[in-house]
Amino acid sequence: MPHSRLLLGAGIVGLLALLPLSGSTYLMYLSTQVLIFVLFATSLNILIGYAGLVSFGHAAFFAIGGYGCAILLRTYEIPLLLAMPAALVMTAILSALIGSLCVRLTSYYFSMLTLAFGQLIWAVVFKWRSMTGGDDGLLRVDSPSWIDTPASFFIFTLLVVTLAMLALWIVAHSPLGRTLMAIRENQVRAGFLGVHTRRVQLVAFTIAGTFAGLAGALFALFNRSIFPDSAWWLQSAEVLIMVVLGGMNSFFGPMVGALTLIVLSRFTLEVTDYWPGLLAIILLATLFFFPNGIAGLLKAKGKR
Amino acid sequence: MMYATIQFLNGLSYGLSLFLVAAGLSIIFGVLRVLNFAHGTFYMLGGYIAYEAVSHIGLSDGGFWIAVALSGLVLAVLAAIIERLMLRKLYGRDEVYQLLFTFALVLLFSDVIRGLWGTQVLSISFPPELSGAQDLGLAYYPRYRLFLCLVGIVVAIGVWFVFQRTRWGRIIRAATQDREILGALGINVPLVYLVVFSAGAALAGIGGALAAPALALKPGMDTEIIVECFIVVIIGGLGSLWGAFIGAILIGQLRSIGLYFVPEWEIVLVYLLMIAVLAFRPWGLLGKREGE
Amino acid sequence: MSMKSKLSLLGMTAIALVMATGAHAQEGEPIRIGAAYPLTGPAATNGLLAALGHEMIIDKINAEGGILGRPVESFTRDSKGTPADATSAARDLITLDNADFIVGGFTSGEGLAISEVALQEEVIYIAASPKTIQMSEDNFHKYMFRTAANTNTEGGSAAIIMNDLGVKRICTMLLDYSYGHDLLKGFKAHLEELDPEAEIVTEVWPALNVSDYTPYITEVMNSDCTGVFSGIWGGLFVPFAKQAASFGFFDQKEHFVAAGEPGSQEIIEELGDDMPTGIWANSYEVWYYPDTEAHNKYLEELRQRLDNPYPPSWPITGYMAVQALAAGIEAAGNTDTDAVIDALEGLTYESAIGPQTIRESDHQANRGQYWGQIAESDEYNFKILDPVRYIEADDIMD
Known part of the structure; x- marks a missing residue:
């Protein structure tokens, strides 16, 4: 089974790699954006789907990764291949720090605390004008010449996201992933079995934050700019919707969620401005009628 | 001295109007264990409904007060319908579903409001009986803001009285302490939830209606107030009435004091206070420890 | 399951592919102009009216x-x-709609972001209302043009008004984000030139998203300044003015100069009797001034569209951006980007509010500022700007 999945995954990546042949810049941009959010949503799902921790401040790490990479590239003129890993290390350290405070709590308290830290990061980005440019954001985040066309940047993103997804897949199916789910199902029992629950959750939090940071770094490069809005809590809410819409009980659910949400919003906005209202209705339908998201829906159909 | 008095009153009146909204948020959480993102939306709807009412019946001859009462009523009914038809089905499910349910309400109603009232800034004038300033001996202060202080204090005492002295209050307090006990005592639990959710929403609606003359109605006011309310209840403690009260007063005063001492970093100060509270008492100043 | 979901993913990709290539195939006669304005969210009030002006022209x-x-x-x-x-709106306009030129933006952040896309895609962008000086200084590039005034012009014109009022001790109330800080820079620079003795004694910086201005109002009232310069823009001025009035602020502070277009018809009407009389405020456009043929024709069109005898001021922003672009293309004689850039540099074009010149150095139009003193009106049931002053931009753009 894993072999056929692996093959299918490789097939999809291979097909996607052919996209630049279409010659459509629009398609490159759209696909790049989808890929970045696929990674962002999947990273959040490590927390929600596996650890059962609902973060409402995940955008903070997206922004930290994005700003980190942009500042290193632009202000300190460090080459991308160094700047990006360095930004990730930075995000990892901050995730671990914030995470160590957050995983002390569970349930709603955890959600609120992550929301609070998210807003704090936003406030710091907004006020620290000399470093972050304040609300003017950082512009001219230039990629090196080998990825400065929409097609080459798409291929680069595809490569990075594929590797990152592979890494996340391994994490999710490793003993760590199974331990997380055990804690999620029954924290007390997992504790009895000698699992250090907080430490395991902290590791998950750090991994999730770091990969969100990677998505953020890609996003800053993709837009060639980054603004404080990327840390704002509504950004966290958006990615959370992607996860639930796609299905949080499945590794690939958030992937489908990100794709659906982005493509659907594009199509809807061609017709009407009332996208938020429509999204609300879709979300309500998801919560009440197919709580396992699109992935769950497909699974149920497949079994029939 | 005069300056300090006025700044104190500024912080107090702002904090107390924040309390009207945060109190409902906190009580709903205490009883239903639902973190209601739509609470800011209820506040916003209250403001717009009051605006609509005032534009039909006018401000004078008690028109404003009818509008405020109407806002509370409409919100109570609306919230009751939402609880009965939808929210009820989500109790006992993963909390992410409840969170996203209330967030879906935020999205939905922001578009409903846009469809009905458009996107321009709207405002209501001060009711004639409360316009102008009052001589406090030390300083003159706007009557309407003094009135907001009064409302906040009256509501706080009123809710406290209900909690302490009535059967309903005891039930609600019991529910906050231990939810299992309710069913065992033969209490109609679904009704308790319905009433609490509805009353909390009504309080937010009234808060919005009362804020309309002092502030303004505009898109985005729902998400602005909800973030402030979250800060208030994080500091005060989720589920605690007096926690919300203290949190709201602290936030109000911090802005006035921060402006005086560290004008550039006044926003960050609020977040720092929040982090400080969380570092030492993660469940808030008056919140109860998780899991107890 | 994941098999199926992957298949559906492929299906959607295919749909997107067909849609995109379909759009790409269109290459025709018409000149394609893309506009990006906030049509939803808190800035939609302004954005929708700017988009209306765009559609009109x-x-x-x-x-x-x-x-x-x-x-x-x-x-x-x-x-x-x-x-x-x-x-993403700007990218879609260029890559999906194949726009040859783009216009628009409302907030400074939007302007900077769209400008960045214009640079990457090498498409001309005309900024209709973002005013931040960042766009023409640090982040300037040849594809960016601006028909809106910049923050230097706005701040500078406020300094001229303040100086004419003879104020020596000034308080500022600007919002704590780029627009506010940029305005102060423009205001300070020109104030020093006009009157070296005038000084700013108190600065207060409300955050962009506060709804309660009372602590700042009290702080300013506690200062011994006699004049106040504010930059509380558009709809934000409504709650501010009401709160300030309830403290007797406008009685105590004799001179109040309000930038950020609170003198626009929209705001004056919304505030009604609560609009403070005697203060000076600016506006993008004033429907009763100037009484010229071009302006009156514009107003006639706008009145018909909106069925409103007292038209709002924001549509002018979208309108003028396209007027400038059209003049540039006409002058270039073709739609080649470099030719149009050359034509736009130094171009004088006829706008609805009179001739405007786009200077070569930073592609900034010499868009001046309409200022006026709020006065009661005998004719209308709302207040008006009387007198109205148009302050030329030429000497205060830097």
Whole structure:
């Protein structure tokens, strides 16, 4: 089974790699954006789907990764291949720090605390004008010449996201992933079995934050700019919707969620401005009628 | 001295109007264990409904007060319908579903409001009986803001009285302490939830209606107030009435004091206070420890 | 399951592919102009009216035979008031709608983000209302033009008004984000030139998203300044003015100079009797001034569209951006980007509010500022600007 999945995954990546042949810049941009959010949503799902921790401040790490990479590239003129890993290390350290405070709590308290830290990061980005440019954001985040066309940047993103997804897949199916789910199902029992629950959750939090940071770094490069809005809590809410819409009980659910949400919003906005209202209705339908998201829906159909 | 008095009153009146909204948020959480993102939306709807009412019946001859009462009523009914038809089905499910349910309400109603009232800034004038300033001996202060202080204090005492002295209050307090006990005592639990959710929403609606003359109605006011309310209840403690009260007063005063001492970093100060509270008492100043 | 979901993923990709290539295939006669304005979110009030102005001028151009005899096709996308959405709106306009030129933006962040896309895609962008000086200084590039005033002009013109009022001790109340800080820079620089003795004694900086201004109002009232310069823009002025009035602020502070267009018809009408009389405020456009043929024609069109005898001021921003662009294309004689850039540099074009010149150095139009003192009116049931002053931009753009 894993072999056929692996093959299918490789097939999809291979097909996607052919996209630049279409010659459509629009398609490159759209696909790049989808890929970045696929990674962002999947990273959040490590927390929600596996650890059962609902973060409402995940955008903070997206922004930290994005700003980190942009500042290193632009202000300190460090080459991308160094700047990006360095930004990730930075995000990892901050995730671990914030995470160590957050995983002390569970349930709603955890959600609120992550929301609070998210807003704090936003406030710091907004006020620290000399470093972050304040609300003017950082512009001219230039990629090196080998990825400065929409097609080459798409291929680069595809490569990075594929590797990152592979890494996340391994994490999710490793003993760590199974331990997380055990804690999620029954924290007390997992504790009895000698699992250090907080430490395991902290590791998950750090991994999730770091990969969100990677998505953020890609996003800053993709837009060639980054603004404080990327840390704002509504950004966290958006990615959370992607996860639930796609299905949080499945590794690939958030992937489908990100794709659906982005493509659907594009199509809807061609017709009407009332996208938020429509999204609300879709979300309500998801919560009440197919709580396992699109992935769950497909699974149920497949079994029939 | 005069300056300090006025700044104190500024912080107090702002904090107390924040309390009207945060109190409902906190009580709903205490009883239903639902973190209601739509609470800011209820506040916003209250403001717009009051605006609509005032534009039909006018401000004078008690028109404003009818509008405020109407806002509370409409919100109570609306919230009751939402609880009965939808929210009820989500109790006992993963909390992410409840969170996203209330967030879906935020999205939905922001578009409903846009469809009905458009996107321009709207405002209501001060009711004639409360316009102008009052001589406090030390300083003159706007009557309407003094009135907001009064409302906040009256509501706080009123809710406290209900909690302490009535059967309903005891039930609600019991529910906050231990939810299992309710069913065992033969209490109609679904009704308790319905009433609490509805009353909390009504309080937010009234808060919005009362804020309309002092502030303004505009898109985005729902998400602005909800973030402030979250800060208030994080500091005060989720589920605690007096926690919300203290949190709201602290936030109000911090802005006035921060402006005086560290004008550039006044926003960050609020977040720092929040982090400080969380570092030492993660469940808030008056919140109860998780899991107890 | 994941098999199926992957298949559906492929299906959707295919749909997107067909849609994109379909759009790409269109290469026709019309000149394609894309507009990005906030149509939803908190900035939509302004954005929708700017988009209306945009639509009006496009229809007018087409009715008069197009540009270079070619019809104009217009595309409008929602920038939602946030830079990330503005980036994707601008990209869609260029890559999906194949716009040859883009206009628009409302907030400074949107303007900077769209400008960045214009640079990457090498498409001309005309900023209709973002004023931040960052766009023409640190982040300037040759594809960016601006028909809006910049923050130097706005701040500088406020300094001129303040100086004419003879104020020596000044308080500032500016919002704590780029627009506020940039305005102060423009204001300070020109104030020093005009009157070296005048000084700013108190600065207060409310955050952009506060709804309660009372601590700042009290702080300023506690200062011994006699004049106040504020930059509380657009709809934000409504709650501010009401709160300030309830403290007797405008009675105590004799001179109040309000930048950020609170003198616009929209705000004056919304505030009604609560609009403080005697203060000075600016506006993008004033429907009773100037009484020129071009302006009156514009107003006539706008009145018909909105069925409102007292038209709002924001549509002018979208209108003028396209007027400048059309003049540039006409002057270039073709739609080649470099030719149009050359033509726009130094170009004087006829706008609805009179001739405007785009200077070569930073592609900034010499858009001046309408200022006026709020006065009671005998004729209307709302207040008016009387007198109205147009302050030329030429000496205060830097």
